[in-house]
Amino acid sequence: MRVPLELVEMVGKKELVKALGTKDETVAKRLLGSVVRQWEQHFDDLRARRALTADDKADAVWQHYNASLQRDEQTRRAMPTPSDIEAEERKVWSKIDAGEISSRDFVGMINANTELELLRSKRAHDANLRKQRLNALKRHLITGETFLIEDAAKDYIETNRLLIEVGSDDYRDLCLRMMRSDIEHLERTFERDQGNYSGAPKDPIVKPATGTARESAAPGETIMELFEVYAGENPKSISADTLNQARRDVGTFVDHVGNTCPAHRIDKKAVREWKALLMKYPVKATETKAFEGMKIAQIVKHNEKVGKPVLTPRTVNRYLSSLGAFCSWLVAHGYIEPNPTDGMSLAKDKKKKVFPFTTDQMNPVQLAAVHRMPE
Template sequence: MRADFFSSLLKALPAAAAELRKKLDTAERQISPHHAMSLSTPLTTRDYGHAVWNHYLEMLQRDETTRENWPTQKDIEAATTDLRASLPDGRLPEDGIERLAVMLDLLVKAGAAEFDRTSREAKLAELKKGLSRGETHLVEHEIDAFLDANALSALPGSAERTVLARQLMRAEVEALTRAQERDQGNYSGMATDPIVKPPAGGAAEAPVVAVPITRLFEDYISFRQALGKHSDGGKSWENIVLHLIGFLGHSNAVRVTKRNLLDWRDHLHREGKSPKTIADKYLACIRALFKWAFENDRLAENVAATVHQPVGKTTRTRERGYTEDEAKALLRASANYTPANAANPAQRESDHVIRAKRWLPVLCAFTGARVVEITQLRKEDRKRRLSPTLLS
């Protein structure tokens, strides 16, 4: 009877759990503040092979761990003894709900192996049914985890994602079949599906776990904001990071080399960026990001440390400042300034703004001060200096 209960309960469990995971993942992506920055590398044939084989091995390892944690017969007997000792008169309650409550711990221990087998059987049946119907929702969570860990991309509804989903489902079918063989004492079973095999070159060449550049950037900005920096949320640097990702063709920081960054610098030259802009803006951003990632053990090395852009001295074709004619023209224009006659009163300049535009250039010309210095003056900043003759 207990087996029937477990079977009826678990038949709907895989599909329901997969649907819930899908909804949670969708919600998480929608609220991510930098979701628009999640540029990643498209899938390759090699990625499919690694995804399938690694998923197959992970499921087999998970099965081994589960079996090792099954309660032993001694555990079940100890739970039975504890249950009997907890009953006042040694008898179970007549009410079914109360009886279930007091027996729950014992039932969990006694039925752990059976629960696991029933759950696997139900999932295997759902996977086979999904493959026959072209339904892939059972592995959506596994797909997102693989893509995120390796900085890869496969948009929902794309052919690449559908192929990956079906291959992962076939890997799960093989792993669950091996688990059923283990239930019969056979631990020597091998995968029979032709796609479930070690990738070319051996498992030792499996891709290194990725460190997405976009995630590094988000964490770096959060770290700097805690120090009172980057109050704009990193908007001034966001396009630089996206430009680098677009040039690289991937967003895995682990795969970035010094040569990549030097080529990117040269590419910025060809786009018409000035050496000063490349040095002070683009390379400064990436060096700061990679330096922080290295110092905080997010990357094993800082490949951007010695990537620089020389900036030559500015060649001047004239002296600093205005010529006499330019100064006269500027002062004449400011003294004769007349605001535009706007029909809307709200768009008209006030008197103090008009006077400021007329007098600020004159004050700057006589004092040598900058516009910002004059406009920030307060009345207490104004002092009268007495001449030496008056002090004598």
């Protein structure tokens, strides 16, 4: 199967090939459907992914900090209390008194004592493990080693369906930030060991994330799925051609915020960032081979080298108008409030683009016309 052009860069090849392990054509045809469905699901998953942003990094840091503290609290609740330890001691002595454990039963004595000691030392053992991890994280933060946090980083990347290559600069930066978050969480745990639950992060990057697009849309409620509902209703009764143009325009916005971004996350910030990209967006980018398989931000970046002409303010306003009409429908149906495109249009260029010919310019034209007249 050929890989869709827009996914070739992510997949790393132009074609997928798989041997079905049989020479029987009937069996091959039966196996074919399953393989094709797996590939198509893989393509759909890649299309739904989006590029890592600064907001994602901030969210990953804060989520990891809070989740780690929640796990610590769960661990503390499961720790044996002094009453639990006393109960275990009484249990051991009662077995000795009943003759279930005796000095002649060496293995039984060892097992009973071991269980009791494990209960007694469980808190100290947990604190020791936390101390070792804290020291290791601080050392690795200096040396740039990231393996202690990579499982958590990869889990965040997969959960949020992000486009990020393991080992890339962005990946390493995400890991290092999450390590700092982990260090802060461990510092809080040692404060809790002393009964102090009032501690707050001292590292400036460990703070509540305020960015958008932190969640994935519910099934049937992605921006483009809702656009199709809007198109079906067609509240302004616009022509099919205009509706298709609006679909393409809104598609570039989705290209910016991601396929899984829920409609209620369409806000001023997202529209502002999209408009800034449109002002640098090359004309007919989707038809230009130099931009094949690229998303809008990649196209704008690549055009700094290619140097293709960019959209006019009038065309940028058309994109904004297409999104604005759709957002008005979203407002009317309770998905967002208010319309984030209001007041975002670019000012019209009032400079006169066409000027009348001067007399000196017209005279040669008139003379040429006279010479061409039939006698």
